[in-house]
Amino acid sequence: MVTAMQDLGYIFEPKSVAIVGATTNPYTVTNVTFLRQLLDFGYQGRIYPVNPHASEILGLKAYAGIRDIPEPVDYVVCAIAAPHTPKLMHECVAAKVKVVSMYTAGFSETGEEGTKLEREVVAIARQGGVRVLGPNCLGIHCPKAGLSLVGSISRESGHVGLLSQSGGNGQDMILGLAQRQIYASKLVSFGNAADLNESDLLEYLGQDDDTRIIGIYIEGIKQPDRFARILRQVTRAKPVIILKGGKTPAGSGAVKLHTGALAGSREVWDTLCNQAGILQVHELKEMIDTIQAFVYLNPPRGRRVGIIGIGGGANVLATDACESAGLTVPEFPPEVRADLRIFTPAAGTGLGNPVDTLGEVYVDSSVLSKTVSVVAGWSGVDVLLVSFPMLLGVRLGIQYLRDGIEAVAKAAKDAGKPVAIILHTAGFAEGEIMAWELQKQCLAAGVPAYWTFTQAARAVSHLVSYHEQRSQ
């Protein structure tokens, strides 16, 4: 195991990058995806654009081929047409390149001919001691090393390790997480997985000290038994959250078209995940929501939720969302209701669980604070979900919501219970744009923010499941 890590660590910290297929037109996909991101991010190593028809690209000296670069090249992005890749790989071997990240598509995902070509290129690399990512991938995002697939949008280095068989889904995860002030240790987009595959990469992330949580988007498994074994091993130490593409019949067809992988049967996959204690999510947003819960919430002791919100109908749907996600919403005992009654106006409020507090209660943030204290103080709840309707912010001003959020975060912290906040609209822009503002405040106070109870409840349920499994 230690060997595996030592083997792979070096691919994440290249001192120089060559981009084969860079162009003088700044808007080609290759430039937009690779060269401009590196420049925008401020990669500190050397960057060598490679193009036989250019002398300068985006202000950098261009080279005709890898062999023309006078210094060692650690990391090569290959973005030329597939038929030319064996020749390039020979050059990379000769130049002692460490890893070739093959953006080039047109291999096993296209059929028999492509599969043959893919095998040929990988054989050249392996014989020459070069590791290959892909083909048909974006390769590595590693902020610590200055390698970026999303440019300045996310400069930070963090503790989430991401594997993605799709480059685009990997970028989406980076962006969604960055918005929640959560950053990647590494993201590897590994496409067709012809050389380095999901098992190699997961094994590495499992032992990587910079990685505390692992998120995976995967389509097909190259080595099912090995992958299952590594999954079981890694998840004992770090949560692993997986989004599987191709779980439906047509989705499985799309997988074949995308990475040439066999998506496999949904049942086999679900069984594997259940046995290994892997958390499965069903959308990219759910992945981001779930990682957010792991990063911001102390593990709740159980599944019992206390809900505080405005509006009886919203609270009914909130309760349904929690129970549908596998959480429970226990009734309050009389003493909790009595404690709440002391400072809650009778009219139009409901003092069960959910607590239905009217706008007037929220206006006075000290009352809201007391409500949180009473609910969090009851031993019958493990985690709190508190909802703020953006409509009230639009009507009464954002400060009104800011005060409430501050009060909730503080009261929950004092009571030592995890809390998540729901920034509620049913999709009106003014409210949602206000929610993006308030989300920053929540995160600064160490509280995760969600847009709906469904999102929050699913994320919290995954968090609880992970800790339940570990304590078994």
Next chain:
Amino acid sequence: MVTAMQDLGYIFEPKSVAIVGATTNPYTVTNVTFLRQLLDFGYQGRIYPVNPHASEILGLKAYAGIRDIPEPVDYVVCAIAAPHTPKLMHECVAAKVKVVSMYTAGFSETGEEGTKLEREVVAIARQGGVRVLGPNCLGIHCPKAGLSLVGSISRESGHVGLLSQSGGNGQDMILGLAQRQIYASKLVSFGNAADLNESDLLEYLGQDDDTRIIGIYIEGIKQPDRFARILRQVTRAKPVIILKGGKTPAGSGAVKLHTGALAGSREVWDTLCNQAGILQVHELKEMIDTIQAFVYLNPPRGRRVGIIGIGGGANVLATDACESAGLTVPEFPPEVRADLRIFTPAAGTGLGNPVDTLGEVYVDSSVLSKTVSVVAGWSGVDVLLVSFPMLLGVRLGIQYLRDGIEAVAKAAKDAGKPVAIILHTAGFAEGEIMAWELQKQCLAAGVPAYWTFTQAARAVSHLVSYHEQRSQ
């Protein structure tokens, strides 16, 4: 039936409104919810604030009681404490008020005492020929009559009739729909349904010429057999989309606390909906998404989707989302692939269904336009879903996406196939805020816009289901 409509039509167009419980403090819930909305909306009838301790409220002359108002009052909002409501109702009877909308809570939702009081008040009203909404409700939003529960945010009158046992959920629906330039004919928030209930109101909306689509948020049914009969009847002429609150055990408890209703068993409810051909949704957002599909899309002939997007991984998840929602994603025959190949670069594109077009294809909107024409021109698809990644707009400028959206809308229209657009991010603010801008462009071109394939696919599936049932 015609009688029912004639009976109720008058309650939606009051020439005068009294708000009993209005206060000199502009920020109380009563003022924020009722008086300020009416003023903000520009209600053209007379408004009478009623409060024995005030002479003027928000610039309007205030009255001590209903009896002190010198002119006839059509519509009374009752927002005083429950114990005072029988007296008020006697006054309303004496003043020949048409309808009393009881915002006041503290009735059957609180237990036996409250139930007794609720019966007493309704009995007074019925004996005196006054109709009652609620108690524990927001009452009527009817832009045509100038009555508003959301003020200037939504001034328009439209063709969606909404019933909601929860006032807040009703407001959320109005706001979410208005963002999609869809407006209500009427919204009735009917709370505890002590007098006018869901059957009365649905029967009315079924015959209301201004109402073409009906959305319902409901917790409990007062007259199950009658409601089932009316549902079956109405849905033959107009789509009825229902969100049921309290489908989980704890949710059913929250319902009792909210409107005192019996949520009933989930199984009975699901059977009723299936038999009646009612479309069930599970979140407020899904309600809004579904209504959007009904308003903007011509009915697809079937469930076969053509998907066009950027990124293989995104397209795999898009396909899974479509199939999970009950749509199908048929493979393209060779001739469709061949037609696409004529103008699509080979590298990095996938010409199956989904069509995986790279950024370079999108850059040239004429290529995108041809792609849509070929896919829409194939008789094997009934509806198109086309995705735009907001990340590219952030990188290359919003105009880049605008051109693409324009090309897609036009090509689909020319081909005579319905199309919906997905404004894709996995939750990063800059992209989502850009999406709100682009959404306006989509709607102006007559194309519905969604944030995810899951949302779009569910909405389209509901639309197809409705038309399948009707054609049976």
